[in-house]
Amino acid sequence: MSESENLKILVVxxxxxxxxxxxxxxxxxxxxxxxxxxxxxxAVQQQLKANAANLPNxxxxxxxxxxxxxxxxQAEAGIRLLRTLMHDxxxxxxxxxxTYVKALVRIKPEIDxxxxxxxxxxxxxxxxxxxxxxxxxxxxxxxTKDIRRGRMLEIKPDWLNVLKLAFYEGLQxxxxxxxMNVSERTVRHYWTKIQDILEVYPEEDKQDGKNIRIQTEIxxxxxxxxx
Amino acid sequence: MRRPxxxxxxxxxxxxxxxxxxxxxxxxxxxxARLTGSLQGLELIAFDTFLRSRPEELPDDRIVLVGFDDxxxxxxxxxxxxxxxxxxxxxxxxxxVIGLHIHKNQIAEFRNTPLLSTLQKHKNLIVSELITxxxxxxxxxxxxxxxxxxxxxxxxxKDGFLRRSSLGYYNPVNNDYKHSFTISVSERYLVSRDPSLxxxxxxxxxxxxxxxxxxxxxxxxxxxxxxDAVVGNPELLLKFRNATQPFQQITAHDIKxxxxxxxxxxDRIVLVxxxxxxxxxxxxxxxxxVNSPQIQAHxxxxxxxxxxxxxxxxxxxxxxxxxxxxxxxxxxxIIWGHTAFTNRIKLIGxxxxxxxxxxxxxxLLLAGWWIPIVPVSLVWLINGLGYTAFYKYDWVLRSRLKxxxxxxxxxxxxxxxxxxxxxxGPLQTLASVLRQLRDNxxxxxKLLVTLENxxxxxxxxxxxxxxxxxxxxxxxxxRDGIKLDLQTPIDELLYEVYSLTLERSEFSRFEALKVxxxxxxxxxxxxxxxxxxxxCRFLEEALCNVxxxxxxxxxxxxTSTYYQGWYTVRVIDDGIGIxxxxxxxxxxxxxxxxxxxxxxxxxxxxxxxxxxxxxSIPLTKSRWW
Numbered sequence: 001m002s003e004s005e006n007l008k009i010l011v012v013x014x015x016x017x018x019x020x021x022x023x024x025x026x027x028x029x030x031x032x033x034x035x036x037x038x039x040x041x042x043a044v045q046q047q048l049k050a051n052a053a054n055l056p057n058x059x060x061x062x063x064x065x066x067x068x069x070x071x072x073x074q075a076e077a078g079i080r081l082l083r084t085l086m087h088d089x090x091x092x093x094x095x096x097x098x099t100y101v102k103a104l105v106r107i108k109p110e111i112d113x114x115x116x117x118x119x120x121x122x123x124x125x126x127x128x129x130x131x132x133x134x135x136x137x138x139x140x141x142x143x144t145k146d147i148r149r150g151r152m153l154e155i156k157p158d159w160l161n162v163l164k165l166a167f168y169e170g171l172q173x174x175x176x177x178x179x180m181n182v183s184e185r186t187v188r189h190y191w192t193k194i195q196d197i198l199e200v201y202p203e204e205d206k207q208d209g210k211n212i213r214i215q216t217e218i219x220x221x222x223x224x225x226x227x
Numbered sequence: 228m229r230r231p232x233x234x235x236x237x238x239x240x241x242x243x244x245x246x247x248x249x250x251x252x253x254x255x256x257x258x259x260a261r262l263t264g265s266l267q268g269l270e271l272i273a274f275d276t277f278l279r280s281r282p283e284e285l286p287d288d289r290i291v292l293v294g295f296d297d298x299x300x301x302x303x304x305x306x307x308x309x310x311x312x313x314x315x316x317x318x319x320x321x322x323x324v325i326g327l328h329i330h331k332n333q334i335a336e337f338r339n340t341p342l343l344s345t346l347q348k349h350k351n352l353i354v355s356e357l358i359t360x361x362x363x364x365x366x367x368x369x370x371x372x373x374x375x376x377x378x379x380x381x382x383x384x385k386d387g388f389l390r391r392s393s394l395g396y397y398n399p400v401n402n403d404y405k406h407s408f409t410i411s412v413s414e415r416y417l418v419s420r421d422p423s424l425x426x427x428x429x430x431x432x433x434x435x436x437x438x439x440x441x442x443x444x445x446x447x448x449x450x451x452x453x454x455d456a457v458v459g460n461p462e463l464l465l466k467f468r469n470a471t472q473p474f475q476q477i478t479a480h481d482i483k484x485x486x487x488x489x490x491x492x493x494d495r496i497v498l499v500x501x502x503x504x505x506x507x508x509x510x511x512x513x514x515x516x517v518n519s520p521q522i523q524a525h526x527x528x529x530x531x532x533x534x535x536x537x538x539x540x541x542x543x544x545x546x547x548x549x550x551x552x553x554x555x556x557x558x559x560x561i562i563w564g565h566t567a568f569t570n571r572i573k574l575i576g577x578x579x580x581x582x583x584x585x586x587x588x589x590x591l592l593l594a595g596w597w598i599p600i601v602p603v604s605l606v607w608l609i610n611g612l613g614y615t616a617f618y619k620y621d622w623v624l625r626s627r628l629k630x631x632x633x634x635x636x637x638x639x640x641x642x643x644x645x646x647x648x649x650x651x652g653p654l655q656t657l658a659s660v661l662r663q664l665r666d667n668x669x670x671x672x673k674l675l676v677t678l679e680n681x682x683x684x685x686x687x688x689x690x691x692x693x694x695x696x697x698x699x700x701x702x703x704x705x706r707d708g709i710k711l712d713l714q715t716p717i718d719e720l721l722y723e724v725y726s727l728t729l730e731r732s733e734f735s736r737f738e739a740l741k742v743x744x745x746x747x748x749x750x751x752x753x754x755x756x757x758x759x760x761x762x763c764r765f766l767e768e769a770l771c772n773v774x775x776x777x778x779x780x781x782x783x784x785x786t787s788t789y790y791q792g793w794y795t796v797r798v799i800d801d802g803i804g805i806x807x808x809x810x811x812x813x814x815x816x817x818x819x820x821x822x823x824x825x826x827x828x829x830x831x832x833x834x835x836x837x838x839x840x841x842x843s844i845p846l847t848k849s850r851w852w
Contacts, residue, residue: 105730109722109746149730154742157786224741224781 007033008054010047013062013097014039014073022060022097029131041081042068048089055089058117058138063098075103083107086114093117095137099124104147111144112156115189119143142196153223155197158182162190163226167217191216198223247561249617250610254557257605258550262454268386269601270452275388275513277592281469287528288475289416291495292520293317294502295329295479303506304335307343313482313499318349320492323419326353326412326527328379328500328520330365343368351419353411355379358396374415377408381510381519388511391446392526394436394461409526410436416496416527417534424534436461441534450543451597464541464597467514467525468532474524478502496531498524539595549599556584557606564614573618577611643816645688650812651767653684658775659733703763713759718746721787721796724763725770734774744785749794753846761820762787762796765842768813769798777802777838793826793843801837805830817842 007030013019016039023035036056038044044065048055063078071077075098085092086107093116096104101120104111111118117137121130136143148154158180165176173191177184195201198219200212220226260266293313295301301309310329317325334343346352347370356367359380367376378396383389396405406414410426417424417438429435435445446462448455456462467473479499481487500520501507509516517525532538544552563576581604588600660677663669669677703711703724711723725744729737754762766785773783780802787796814830817840821828826844833839 105726106723108726109719149726149737152729152738152740152742154744157743157745160743 008036008051008056008058009033010036010038010044010051010056010059012038012044012059012065014065015062018062025127025131026060026134029134040066040068040071041077044081045084048085055092058093058095058134059085060095060097060134061085063096063100063103075100079103079107083110086110089116090114091116093137093140095119095121095134097121097123097130101146104144105149108144108147108154111142112193114142115185117141117192120146122146136201139202140192141202142192143201144196145199148197153197153225155225156193159190159194159197160225162187163194163216163220166213167220167226194220198225246565250557250561250564250614253609253613254554254606257557257602257609258553261553261599261602264454266601266605267452267454270599271384271386271388271390273601274390274452274592274597277589278467278469278513280589281593283471284469284473286470286473286475287468287524287532289496289531290474290524290528291322291492291497292474292476292502292524293479293482293497293499294476294520295500296502297478297480298501298503298505301479302335303501303503304333305329305501306335307337309479310334310499311343311346313479314346314349314352316482316489317492317497317499318352320489321494322351322492322497323494324351324353324412324415324496325349326355326377326408326496326498326523328355328408328498328523330355330357330379331368332365333501333506334368344370347371350375351415353377353408353415355408358398358405359393374406374411377406377411379408379519379523381522383510388513389465389517389522390513391456391462391464392522394443394463396460407526409523409530412496412498412523413527413530413534414438416531419494420535434461438530438534441537441540443530443533444540444542446543449546451541452599452601463526463529464543465512465522465525466529466539466541467512467517468528469514473528474521476502496527498527539593541592541597542595543597544599553599553602553606556603557610560607560610561614564611564618570615570618573611573615577608577615580611581607647764647768647816648688649685651771652688653681655731655771655775656681656684656733703760711763713756713763716748716751717754717759717762717794718748718787720759720763721746721766724766725785728767728770728774731774734771736774736777736780739781740783741781742783742785746787747789749789749846754794758794758824758844758846761824762794762842762844765817765820766796766798768816769796769840769842772811772813772840773798773800773802773838776806779803780837782837789846792846794846795841795843797839797841799833799837799839801833801835804832804836804838 009026009030011019011022011026013022019037019039023037026033026035036047036051038047044059044061061078061082063075063082064073065078065081066073067077078098082094082096082104085094087110090113094114095117096119098104098120099122101122104120117140119133119137119141120143121133125133133143161180162176165171165179171179173184173187177187180187195212195216198216200215200219202212217226257266261270295305295309298305310327314325314327343354352371353375354367354371354377356376356378357363357365357380358378359382378393380393380396381389382391382393384391392407392409394407394410396407397403398405406426414424414426421439424439427437429437429442429445431442432445436443443461443463446453446456446464450456451464475491477487482489498520502518502520504518507518507520509518510522512522529538529540533540543549560577563580564573566573568576584603584607585600588598588603591598656677660669660674660681664674703713703720711720713720715723722744725746729740729742731737766787770785773780777783777800780800782801784797784799787794789795817828817830820826821842821844824844826842828842830838830840
């Protein structure tokens, strides 16, 4: 992604070393970005409150966090924080780092509803892959492939409607929005979710030079979501 | 047909045996207290109060009291001559009767020549004597015939009050029957009015006295509030003439000096006595302090008023009827306290009846009946108030019983819950292992691991059961001991159940499914814990069924919707559909839940293929959540 002058990223991790590593990585990728840090749930909320007027473009979050300094780090606390963040800032872009990303399954419905980018990065990922996830999140893309159950494909009725309206009736987003009685923005949000479950991600497609909507249609037919 | 009726009668009797017992004990205690005399004092106080509260009566002008009021002037004992003079003077004015309420010892005889004998010629003169104390009887002056003699003995009750008067006395030693001064005077007067009004034996009670048609009720040992009146001889309950100055009172001096018009003595009853307070002590009566000649006057007035004016005497009930009366009110009080009226109404009822009882027995006394009021009030108030209070306690008791029943039901529910946990967890694992064993595609190591897991699962259920028993938590246990907090919003809760159930490794079918899921959030307070639990359990069951039976299923729709007051959880697959007509444990559970929650359960073939399984429950805003 092209470097933005006023990019602001909040990095949350309770381990100094990991925090430092992540910051280094991000600094290299986005030299002009303003990087904020927080090590506890409490600190994250303070940071966001302090930057309420100009929220960070992205929050890179470790799931295992202490509530406040001195507490032991727990995935439970991170999940709670994530819930609150998604509830309070519905368009905030998020990248969740964790050694155990499966814990996120529990808040899948909230992730589905979340309007901002949401990517999951296992801590075992390479730096390059990690940066891709960050980039996707910054672009409002959802990537939750890693927390999916087996080969199971889970879809919301609304998303299925978007697919049907788009590919059976050839409607544009605006027309789909009208038909579904939602905003065009919501329809676009649905598309990112659909693309996530169909594992259609921009980078790969761009390289192939394929149209992302067409790719989505092909995958949807493959999966039997549309005939 | 008769048996149920008899059974219900038996039930009522059984209920009342328990119910009536405290009240019966209260009645028994009151009756016992009355029989032993513990209530006599109270009953007499009530009697006195009623007597005192009677409306004012007119003075009885048929009786004139003549008193020697100054024994320092006359000397004491009173010189015989003075008495004779006074009587002769009175006699000259032709009174109906002269009663001499002065006994022999109060008269100073003149030179042993009893001048009184000169008065024997007056047939309307009644003289007095004291007879009951055998040791110091003071008999009437000699020479007067029996019907001109009467005894003037009086007795007070134990509490010092005088309430009754003896009318006759049978002396077994001499085998003679003596009349009281009051009877002799009354008879003489009544006969002078109407010769038919001679003293005779009673008709209803042969031992009672009667003038014409008026029978004087004979007081018995246990009449009215008395338990130990110790009578034996005819006695009269005094109904004092309630007037400030019931009888005209003049002095012996008035007679001698002629300062007042003595013509008023004509046809009157004139009672001559000593009224000087030095020898004439006052006696306590229900209407205040009165001296003994006045008491005699009251008795005479009471008798002649009853005969001539039909002024009511005081009757009492037979003891048996008194107790019937008392016990009846005790029983009525129990019934009243046991009615379903509110306590407020019950209290008002108790007070109203109490007021009616008191005023009723007062009015009855005016009409001549002394009925028990104290014991009746006691049983009425004790049982009425007691049962009213106890009824509330009983209500508490019953609600506690209900609570107990709830606990039993909860325990039952818990047992079912545990069974469900076992059914949805280990039993599924077991079924899956069995299937794989039959298919011969389970390596020994995998079998071992599975069995170990099974062992763990079952142990965990035991742990849960213990926890549940210790504190009924608002949680739901799924397989592998995953505990869900039932307080979380229903959409999240259902998602968790959905998500956790689909993760089960034993259902390989889930892995390739395309699932459409959506859980509709609703207001938190619309669902109570039980409803949440049932919906979650249903979803788990339904998904398990898909895992077990929905062969060839590609699509799965798992949704929950809230529409027109109904919350519906629906699971649809496009598998081979319902194959067996047998209902599994899961289906039975769902039917039961549906009936418990007044909901609807549906399990049917879907179109074009597959199975639809749904549970709808009606939601109303609950008071508790």
